[in-house]
Amino acid sequence: MSTLNDQLTEDMKAAMKARDQKKLNVIRGLKAAVKNAAIEAGGADAVLDDVAVMAVIRKQIKQRQDSVEQYQNANRPELAETELEEIAVLETYLPQPLSEEEVDAIVDQAIASTGATAMADMGKVMGEVQKLAEGRADGKVLSQKVRAKLA
Secondary structure, eight states: OOHHHHHHHHHHHHHHHHTOHHHHHHHHHHHHHHHHHHHHHHOTTOOOOHHHHHHHHHHHHHHHHHHHHHHHHTTOHHHHHHHHHHHHHHHTTSOOOOOHHHHHHHHHHHHHHHTOOSGGGHHHHHHHHHHHHTTOSOHHHHHHHHHHHHO
16 A cells, blocks of 8 residues: 555544544545546556555645636635635645746756757657656646746
8 A cells, every 4th residue: 555545544544533524524535536546547456656646636636626716606605615625635645846946947957858949849848847846746837837948
């Protein structure tokens, strides 16, 4: 079992003992999503590594962010607040995001290492940037930075 998977199980037990129903529901939903992703990846006995678990967490956060936007547009602030609380719980399982300076440095390093000079090289650069960022930066932000540097 991966360490992040173990952490989720321990936190679920702690939430049960503390009778923290909100946190418990979020963790249970996350564990179900992780299990579903593992089954899709390799069958019923498959276990995801930490990187794959973090990808599932990011997907869950993205879904909730979309829900927040829809609830705010529908003038339902109480439902948006619930989603924001769930996002806060999920974010505790992700590593500290990279600062803007760190992202810029990674983009510069990737451009130098791939020898990119034009937008045609964006795919190569993005692959390298995503490896270097190790999931600690949003893909959209990375893409915008690479575009700006290559333009």
